[in-house]
Amino acid sequence: MIKLRVFPLFFNIEWKHLGQRLLDAKYNEEEARGFIVTDISDKQIMATYYEKIIYLEIVHHPVRGDFEITREVFFKTDIILFKKICFIVNPSRRFSGLLIFIANKTEAQVSIRDCRFNIPAFCDLGFRLFDEFNVTKVVYKQFNVTDSLKCSAAFSCDNNVFNEIGSVRLNIPAMPSRITFAGIINKTIMKGDISETGLISLSSANIDCFVDFINKNQDSLIIC
Structure with a gap:
């Protein structure tokens, strides 16, 4: 099953500028987060948001003793934006971080409400x-x-x-x-x-x- 969550959405920025800024906010290792835009048109934007989380774990080994290991996990969220609503595909609990990232990268006021x-x-x-x-x-x-x-x-x-x-x-x-x-x-x-x-x-x-x-x-x- 594919899950979708639909929200009313508002940006105080022109649609074409929104698309360009999301293109500019592509994933990079320095920030460990960003978008891969897969489709952009006059009516919709489809993109995947990636966020890398690094975990440090202490392993208790019976011979070698305690040592640290690093584990990297990627979270991804597919989004479909229209001019008044957006769809989150298979939403996760990291959705709020996605909204903050969009607002920071577009320098726009993002308003999203439950419906x-x-x-x-x-x-x-x-x-x-x-x-x-x-x-x-x-x-x-x-x-x-x-x-x-x-x-x-x-x-x-x-x-x-x-x-x-x-x-x-x-x-x-x-x-x-x-x-x-x-x-x-x-x-x-x-x-x-x-x-x-x-x-x-x-x-x-x-x-x-x-x-x-x-x-x-x-x-x-x-x-x-």
Whole structure:
């Protein structure tokens, strides 16, 4: 599975200058971090951020005694930037360091915020624009059943789960916390999960058409 995290994004710098500064911020051994830009155009920038971490370890050897060894580890993060949103591919906990590095190298103010992903809007678009679109599982976080009773719920079935939920006598929220879906977009089969936090898991390695779909419909799908 490939994981994506989508964020609203703002730079107070012209797009063409942003691209050039990311090109200039290529990886070098002196800083032990930097970008390799793989694609740049008027609408998107694709790049991989590399960061080298050096660990010093003490090894306790029964004959040679204690000695130090050096271990180098590379962390990499793939990013896809559009003018208003960005996608982090397989995000790691070192994501904050990436943002600081971008801000320092571009000399720009970088604003990135958590978002809510509008799952009902995605489903509506999916049924209209995907082929063979189906939602097989939906999860709701804690909600009120009565004034004093709360519950969380997950519903799943082989067909469109929303058709079956209508028969459930619960005050189910309008916004699910997560869905499992499948469909075909641009002749590419897509299966995966989407959460309201903007975390997306996809079974297909070809994520370009899905990313482009989210970008084109961001005004409907991203709630800031």
